[in-house]
Amino acid sequence: MASESVIAPAASWWRQAAVYQIYPRSFADANGDGIGDLRGIISRVPYLAGLGVDAVWLSPFYPSALADGGYDVADYRDVDPRIGTLDEFDQLVAVLHEAGIRVIVDIVPNHSSNDHAWFREALAAPKGSAARERYIFRDGLGANGELPPADWQAAFGGPAWEPVGDGQWYLHTFAKEQPDFNWDNREVRDDFLRTLRFWSDRGVDGFRVDVANLLVKDLPEVLPSRAELESMDRDSGKHPLMDRDEVHEVYAEWRAVFNEYSPPRTAVAEAWVDSPVRRAKYAAPTSLGQAFNFDLLTADFDPAQFRRIVTDNLAQSAATGSSSTWVLSNHDVTRHATRYGLPPLDGRKGVKQGVEWMLDGAPSDGVNLALGLARARAATLFLLALPGSAYLYQGEELGLHEVGDIPAEHRQDPAYHRSVGQPDWTYDGLGRDGCRVPLPWSATGSSFGFGPDGAHLPQPGWFGDVSVESQDAAPGSTLNLYREALRLRRELQAGESLEWDNVRSQDDVLAFARPGGWVSITNFGDAPATLPAGEVLLSSAPLEQGLLPGNSTAWLRAEAP
Structure with a gap:
C-alpha cells in the first residue's frame, strides 16, 4: 500500500491546493499501444513535481468499454488492463506521495457500464427481481410494453429509456451503455461505501464525484413528460431527476467514511445546479465538503463578469465553511485558450463551442489563436491569485488549443456520434474529443513523445511547436509561466x-x-x-x-x- 509519510497530515490541505487533472488515456503511454497508462503517468511524476502542483486528479482508469471515455465503469474496484494493474496503481500513489503530491480519483456513482456484473445479472433476471432493483427498470407503454415509459431525452442525444426485450426499459441519463443506478436500493449504497474504503485504504487522498447532483430520483407511477420535466423548478430540491434533497443523505454516509481516515479523505462535487444555495449543500462539511464552481469557465473574458463571479463564490464558500474551486478547462469543455479567441457568449450557454481547424492549425471559423492564448495566460494568473483551490487540466500549461479537425471515423465521444445532424448547444456537433487529444511531450516523433508508437486520437502537426520539449527551456513560454506562477503561489498564499x-x-x-x-x-x-x-x-x-x-x-x- 502507498505511504503518506512525506506529506504533512494537515486535514485542510485541499483548501488552497493546485490540483492537476490527468485524463489517463491521453497523458502518457509507456507500452506503445496508443493508450495512456499508469506506468506512463509514473514516468512523468518528475514533470508534475517540477510543475509545482499539490495534487493530481485521475479521471476514470477503471475497466470500461469506453462508451463514454471511461465514465462507463464495469468494475469500480479494479484498473482497466489497458491502463495498468492494481499493483501499478499502488506504485503510482507511492511515487506521487514521495514527490509530495496528493491523489484524487474520479468516482462515477450515477450509473455503471452495461458490462457491469450487476447489470448483466439484471438483464438475465426476470421483472421484479432483486437484480433489477439495483437499477431503474420500468414497464413500457403500449399493449406489450413496446413504447418507452416516457419521452425523455438522454444527455448525449436520443431517448433516455432503452428496451430489454421483455416489455421493460431501463433509464440511462447519458449513453445507453450507462444504465442509472437505483439509489433507493440499500445494496447500491453499501457497495459504494465499500468502493470508497477500497481506494482510501490504498492511499487515495480524495474523490471527485461525477454528476453528484443526479443520483437520487423520485419516479411516480405515471411519469411526467419531457415538457413537464423541463418546466419543473430545479431549485426546490424536489425535482424528480436531479438535485433532490435526499442525495445529501447519501453523502452524509460518505462523509462518515471519509472521516474514518486521518487526515479525512476529501471530496469535490461536480454538481451542475442553477442556484448557489443548492450548490452550497454539496460543499457543506456534513456532505462532500467542496463543490466545483464552473462560473469562470462559462464566463466571457470580461472584468464585470469575473468580479461578480469571484465575489459571489467567495461569499458562498464563507457561508459553508468550505473553500471555493476555480477552473477554466477540463475534459468536458473546449479549452479556454480557444474559447477566449472566439466571439463572446454574452451570457448564452455553450461552453463547449465547436471549432474547425485547418491542418496547419490556422483558424477557419474566426478563432483568434494569439488573442485566445494571451487571454488564457492572463485568466490563469488571475485564477491562481484567488483564494481557494485551483483545478488545472492537463495540457493547459502548454497553452494547448482545442483540436477540431479530427476525422469523423476517429472520433470517440458519444456526444459527437449521437448529435450528428442534430447538434444541440451542449456539444455543438463536435463533442469533447478535441480537448482529449494525447499530450505532446516531444517536438517530433510518431506521437510527439506521448508513447512509442502513435496515439488513440490523431494529433495535429502544430503540436510539436507547443510540446513540453519545445517550451521547457524557452523563456516566457506558457509552460514556464505556469511553473513560476505555481511556485510563487505556494510562496505567497496566506489566508483565504x-x-x-x-x-x-x-x-x-x-x-x-x-x-x-x-x-x-x-x-x-x-x-x-x-x-x-x-x-x-x-x-x-x-x-x-x-x-x-x-x-x-x-x-x-x-x-x-
Missing part, C-alpha cells in the same frame, strides 16, 4: 481573503490584493494600463515601457504605504 482595489479596478482593469501585500492586476482591454507601485513578480506578457499590456495579468508585491 482578498480585497478589491476599487481605485485601479476601473473600465477594463480589475485588481485585488491578497494578505501579505500580494497584488494581482488584470487588463481585460486592448490598451496598456498603469501598474501600481511595487515589485513586479510575474506577468503573463512582457511589460510595455512599464505598462501592463492589454489582455494580460501581473502579480506585484505592493510597496508599503
Whole structure:
C-alpha cells in the first residue's frame, strides 16, 4: 500500500491546493499501444513535481468499454488492463506521495457500464427481481410494453429509456451503455461505501464525484413528460431527476467514511445546479465538503463578469465553511485558450463551442489563436491569485488549443456520434474529443513523445511547436509561466481573503490584493494600463515601457504605504 509519510497530515490541505487533472488515456503511454497508462503517468511524476502542483486528479482508469471515455465503469474496484494493474496503481500513489503530491480519483456513482456484473445479472433476471432493483427498470407503454415509459431525452442525444426485450426499459441519463443506478436500493449504497474504503485504504487522498447532483430520483407511477420535466423548478430540491434533497443523505454516509481516515479523505462535487444555495449543500462539511464552481469557465473574458463571479463564490464558500474551486478547462469543455479567441457568449450557454481547424492549425471559423492564448495566460494568473483551490487540466500549461479537425471515423465521444445532424448547444456537433487529444511531450516523433508508437486520437502537426520539449527551456513560454506562477503561489498564499482595489479596478482593469501585500492586476482591454507601485513578480506578457499590456495579468508585491 502507498505511504503518506512525506506529506504533512494537515486535514485542510485541499483548501488552497493546485490540483492537476490527468485524463489517463491521453497523458502518457509507456507500452506503445496508443493508450495512456499508469506506468506512463509514473514516468512523468518528475514533470508534475517540477510543475509545482499539490495534487493530481485521475479521471476514470477503471475497466470500461469506453462508451463514454471511461465514465462507463464495469468494475469500480479494479484498473482497466489497458491502463495498468492494481499493483501499478499502488506504485503510482507511492511515487506521487514521495514527490509530495496528493491523489484524487474520479468516482462515477450515477450509473455503471452495461458490462457491469450487476447489470448483466439484471438483464438475465426476470421483472421484479432483486437484480433489477439495483437499477431503474420500468414497464413500457403500449399493449406489450413496446413504447418507452416516457419521452425523455438522454444527455448525449436520443431517448433516455432503452428496451430489454421483455416489455421493460431501463433509464440511462447519458449513453445507453450507462444504465442509472437505483439509489433507493440499500445494496447500491453499501457497495459504494465499500468502493470508497477500497481506494482510501490504498492511499487515495480524495474523490471527485461525477454528476453528484443526479443520483437520487423520485419516479411516480405515471411519469411526467419531457415538457413537464423541463418546466419543473430545479431549485426546490424536489425535482424528480436531479438535485433532490435526499442525495445529501447519501453523502452524509460518505462523509462518515471519509472521516474514518486521518487526515479525512476529501471530496469535490461536480454538481451542475442553477442556484448557489443548492450548490452550497454539496460543499457543506456534513456532505462532500467542496463543490466545483464552473462560473469562470462559462464566463466571457470580461472584468464585470469575473468580479461578480469571484465575489459571489467567495461569499458562498464563507457561508459553508468550505473553500471555493476555480477552473477554466477540463475534459468536458473546449479549452479556454480557444474559447477566449472566439466571439463572446454574452451570457448564452455553450461552453463547449465547436471549432474547425485547418491542418496547419490556422483558424477557419474566426478563432483568434494569439488573442485566445494571451487571454488564457492572463485568466490563469488571475485564477491562481484567488483564494481557494485551483483545478488545472492537463495540457493547459502548454497553452494547448482545442483540436477540431479530427476525422469523423476517429472520433470517440458519444456526444459527437449521437448529435450528428442534430447538434444541440451542449456539444455543438463536435463533442469533447478535441480537448482529449494525447499530450505532446516531444517536438517530433510518431506521437510527439506521448508513447512509442502513435496515439488513440490523431494529433495535429502544430503540436510539436507547443510540446513540453519545445517550451521547457524557452523563456516566457506558457509552460514556464505556469511553473513560476505555481511556485510563487505556494510562496505567497496566506489566508483565504482578498480585497478589491476599487481605485485601479476601473473600465477594463480589475485588481485585488491578497494578505501579505500580494497584488494581482488584470487588463481585460486592448490598451496598456498603469501598474501600481511595487515589485513586479510575474506577468503573463512582457511589460510595455512599464505598462501592463492589454489582455494580460501581473502579480506585484505592493510597496508599503
